[in-house]
Every structure is written in C-alpha cells, then in structure tokens.
Amino acid sequence: KNEVEQSPQNLTAQEGEFITINCSYSVGISALHWLQQHPGGGIVSLFMLSSGKKKHGRLIATINIQEKHSSLHITASHPRDSAVYICAVRSGSGGSNYKLTFGKGTLLTVNP
C-alpha cells in the first residue's frame, strides 16, 4: 500500500462544476503539498499545509491531521484547470529521513 493515496485517479467535469480531489496518507507528516502539473511537465506548487484550511482564488485545500486526510476543492471549474493534481507529504523528523512522498496524481479534465 502506498504511503500516499489519491482519489479519484481520473476525473471529468463540466465547466462550472465543483471539484473535490482527496488525499489520504499513512505516515506522520510535518506538511502536505498540493501540486499542479500541466502537459509538458512543469509543476506548480498550489498549497503547503500543516493544519486547517487555505484558500487561493477558486482553490481551497483542507487537511485533517487526526484523520490523515486532505482535500483539494476547485470551485466554478474551468477548462484551464485541466491538469494532473498531485498530493505530496513531507515526513520525518529531520536529518536523513526527512523526505517528500508523492501520490500517483489525479488527472482532471474540465470540458467546456
């Protein structure tokens, strides 16, 4: 079982729909990242969370440390939101075991 599990793997939505992508992890973490990757490879860091909720424009990220779960929400989705969304957790207490582990990603396609 992967340390970081994302669901769904693929998601197709119509423009304007509310989107939720989930991330569950099995290790203790110090931070969780949500990343966006467009075709061509470049990755953009959307959020880094260690507790609570963050909002940036139409994007909202939440994390529940006790349940080891995070969600990324996109309100009023748009075709330009089509991308792969990747959850990554930073675990370890420092020193040589401090590392970033990634989920497999969620491919989001928003149709006009």
Next chain:
Amino acid sequence: KAGVTQTPRYLIKTRGQQVTLSCSPISGHRSVSWYQQTPGQGLQFLFEYFSETQRNKGNFPGRFSGRQFSNSRSEMNVSTLELGDSALYLCASSRTIRSEAFFGQGTRLTVV
C-alpha cells in the same frame, strides 16, 4: 523574480553513457531537491541539498549522485545510463528544507 531554471530541457543519451543535469534555484533559496518522474512510478524523491550538503536521499542506486555549489546551484549526475533511467527529472528550490518548494520545468531524459 526568476523561477527555478533547469538545463537542458531535453536530452537523448545512449545506454552506458553518463549525464549531468543542472538546476539554478530561485535567488535566496538555499535548498535544492531532485525528483524523478516516470509513467510507472510517478514522482520519486532523489535527494535534497542545503548549503552544499546532501541532507536527504531517496532509494536510488549509487549511479545517481548530485552536488550543490556555494551559489546554491545544483547538478545531478547519472552514470552508466540504463533504459529505465528515461524520465522527467525535476528540481525544486526552497528557502530552507521545510519551506514551500518551487519547481522547475524539468529535464526530459531519453536513454536509447
């Protein structure tokens, strides 16, 4: 403010050769980390440098090595290339090991 710059963007090498990839971090960032992305394994952590010292290392063979210079620029080297090393190699920089990471566009390496 310039982002993270990786060079070259694309590279084709032959099995058995070696390759060096370069990453210039955002000005003021002292931490550089490297990742390998393949269709089968997704994103995997290679190593992380801070102030010219390797702080963390992922589960990759010794053919993968790196270094960081005094100006925080980093290089990654892969020796005795194998077909399975074909991947997108991404680097990310951050102010410190625990701060938010900013990714470059990646170097797409093809081994033939």
